[in-house]
Amino acid sequence: xxxxxxxxxxxxxxxxxxxxxxxxxxxxxxxxxxxxxxxxxxxxxxxxxxxxxxxxxxxxxxxxxxxxxxxxxxxxxxxxxxxxxxxxxxxxxxxxxxxxxxxxxxxxxxxxxxxxxxxxxxxxxxxxxxxxxxxxxxxxxxxxxxxxxxxxxxxxxxxxxxxxxxxxxxxxxxxxxxxxxxxxxxxxxxxxxxxxxxxxxxxxxxxxxxxxxxxxx
Amino acid sequence: xxxxxxxxxxxxxxxxxxxxxxxxxxxxxxxxxxxxxxxxxxxxxxxxxxxxxxxxxxxxxxxxxxxxxxxxxxxxxxxxxxxxxxxxxxxxxxxxxxxxxxxxxxxxxxxxxxxxxxxxxxxxxxxxxxxxxxxxxxxxxxxxxxxxxxxxxxxxxxxxxxxxxxxxxxxxxxxxxxxxxxxxxxxxxxxxxxxxxxxxxxxxxxxxxxxxxxxxxxxxxxxxxxxxxxxxxxxxxxxxxxxxxxxxxxxxxxxxxxxxxxxxxxxxxxxxxxxxxxxxx
Numbered sequence: 001x002x003x004x005x006x007x008x009x010x011x012x013x014x015x016x017x018x019x020x021x022x023x024x025x026x027x028x029x030x031x032x033x034x035x036x037x038x039x040x041x042x043x044x045x046x047x048x049x050x051x052x053x054x055x056x057x058x059x060x061x062x063x064x065x066x067x068x069x070x071x072x073x074x075x076x077x078x079x080x081x082x083x084x085x086x087x088x089x090x091x092x093x094x095x096x097x098x099x100x101x102x103x104x105x106x107x108x109x110x111x112x113x114x115x116x117x118x119x120x121x122x123x124x125x126x127x128x129x130x131x132x133x134x135x136x137x138x139x140x141x142x143x144x145x146x147x148x149x150x151x152x153x154x155x156x157x158x159x160x161x162x163x164x165x166x167x168x169x170x171x172x173x174x175x176x177x178x179x180x181x182x183x184x185x186x187x188x189x190x191x192x193x194x195x196x197x198x199x200x201x202x203x204x205x206x207x208x209x210x211x212x213x214x215x216x217x
Numbered sequence: 218x219x220x221x222x223x224x225x226x227x228x229x230x231x232x233x234x235x236x237x238x239x240x241x242x243x244x245x246x247x248x249x250x251x252x253x254x255x256x257x258x259x260x261x262x263x264x265x266x267x268x269x270x271x272x273x274x275x276x277x278x279x280x281x282x283x284x285x286x287x288x289x290x291x292x293x294x295x296x297x298x299x300x301x302x303x304x305x306x307x308x309x310x311x312x313x314x315x316x317x318x319x320x321x322x323x324x325x326x327x328x329x330x331x332x333x334x335x336x337x338x339x340x341x342x343x344x345x346x347x348x349x350x351x352x353x354x355x356x357x358x359x360x361x362x363x364x365x366x367x368x369x370x371x372x373x374x375x376x377x378x379x380x381x382x383x384x385x386x387x388x389x390x391x392x393x394x395x396x397x398x399x400x401x402x403x404x405x406x407x408x409x410x411x412x413x414x415x416x417x418x419x420x421x422x423x424x425x426x427x428x429x430x431x432x433x434x435x436x437x438x439x440x441x442x443x444x445x446x447x448x449x450x451x452x453x454x455x456x457x458x459x460x461x462x463x464x465x466x467x468x469x470x471x472x473x474x475x476x477x478x479x480x481x482x483x484x485x486x487x488x489x490x491x492x493x494x495x496x497x498x
Contacts, residue, residue, distance in 0.1 A: 018320075059382025062391030067321050102236020104279045104315045107322075107389075129279065155235040 004035060008044040011076065015048025018068025020075040027079035037083040040076075049073050049115070053201030063107060066200065070114040077118045084120070091122045093145035093211035096138045096174070098126035100159035105152035108180065111200040112148060119204050121146075121211075132159065132166040139167065144174040145211045148203070151180040161191035168192075175210040179203060219493060220264045220308075220438060220476025221257040222486050228253065228268075238271050238280035243292035250293075254300035260483040261490030262476070265301050266310040266349055269293035273336045275314035275329075287339045294343030308349035308374070309340030311362055318357050321390070326361050333365035341369035350406075351438075352413045352478075353377040356392040360404055367405050374436055374474075375406040378413040379423060386411075386423050394423060395430045402433035410436030413478045416443065416455060417463030421470055428471025437464075437472040441480030453480030461488035468496065 007030055014023035030040040052069035055061035095116055099109045106128040113125040124138055139147050147167060151157045160178045167174060175194040188196035195210050197203035228239050231249045242250050250268045257265055272293060274286045282289055297307040314332055316324035337348055348366040350373060353359035359377055366373040379386040379394050386394035398409040411423050420439035428435045442454030464475055477485045
């Protein structure tokens with residue numbers, strides 16, 4: 001692979017096709033060939049994951065394809081992230097993410113966590129059924145910039161409101177982003193959340209905006 | 218045939234705390250569960266789902282009921298049998314484990330099948346008349362549940378949940394409507410169908426696509442529209458009469474059994490019964 005443009009196109013394709021091994025190999029080849037890591041990310045990986053997100057929106061890609069694309073991007077980021085120069089300096093922010101108490105649904109949440117990590121955020125994924133107190137404790141422990149809470153049942157959505165209140169009471173500076181199939185922008189606004197996203201790709205963009213430092217997606 | 222409507226939302230209306238698994242009430246408030254079953258039978262349901270949707274061992278472990286699969290499912294079936302008192306059939310309800318198969322998760326088919334076997338056996342031993350597998354998003358998981366349920370010797374209905382996408386109807390995992398239901402029928406389900414995710418209008422579109430393409434009878438159990446969360450709780454857009462009128466299209470499209478999922482109530486079943494009677498069904 002001698003041509004830079006070919007290499008970046010191949011990275012794009014590897015992410016889109018969910019080929020973890022190839023994405024990893026190409027990322028290493030890119031570095032070895034003198035491609036700047038940021039260029040490989042922004043012109044190789046990001047277009048691939050953006051296209052995956054578009055295909056998901058259009059109903060062409062489903063969860064397996066999205067998960068594979070995110071995993072391929074993460075494999076490439078495992079190579080490129082350290083080369084960006086100092087993990088802490090490069091990380092756009094520290095995130096605590098989980099599905100709220102009483103709710104076991106976690107596919108979307110895990111996808112967002114993977115995408116955030118692949119974009120360079122330091123992510124602590126607390127899993128599903130996370131009580132507000134655990135979100136708060138972890139956010140305090142990590143001095144988190146952002147807390148992301150997912151709820152997939154209308155019956156567990158109120159826990160998101162509870163979480164916003166708990167974080168404010170604890171005096172933590174972390175912003176809050178909410179998501180999940182029944183969650184809407186008006187609900188997010190009503191409960192005082194700082195942000196809302198209804199798909200993993202948008203979540204990364206919103207996270208970048210909320211944290212206010214340069215992220216990669 | 219006329220099935221029943223939503224159970225979870227009815228239990229919440231009866232006081233089930235938000236976030237509490239409905240299966241708890243088989244142990245704590247069996248009389249309130251029975252009351253919902255009776256209301257559906259009175260409204261005309263010919264098949265009633267026992268309160269066991271989340272009763273597989275994987276889900277139970279996440280809802281504080283680890284190790285109590287036998288007890289919870291036996292209670293569910295017993296409550297439903299007593300409430301139906303021979304006026305309706307009792308379907309052991311089998312919902313997804315929540316554990317995902319690769320690449321989305323790391324569960325194995327063998328693990329899922331084992332979980333479903335444990336649940337199905339408990340339901341069958343407690344006298345369920347049939348098994349109703351519902352809300353499956355992954356055909357591989359649905360087939361594992363089907364295999365486990367058929368091992369009990371009971372008849373099994375298998376439903377998956379599809380959304381309408383540009384290219385057709387698919388589950389979130391990408392399983393397409395007709396080939397998935399055909400696979401379930403070929404694997405031994407006595408009837409196959411769709412439940413949840415969509416309201417009656419979109420369900421009619423699914424019925425129009427699936428019914429002519431399948432030899433097995435089609436079962437349709439849509440939601441009462443889409444839920445909106447308000448200060449008072451979740452509310453659904455559809456009203457019983459409108460829902461029943463839309464369900465006439467689902468029946469006209471070839472569905473042989475109908476019911477309702479999230480947000481539907483005995484009123485919805487009553488309205489559907491009136492619609493079916495008017496149609497001469």
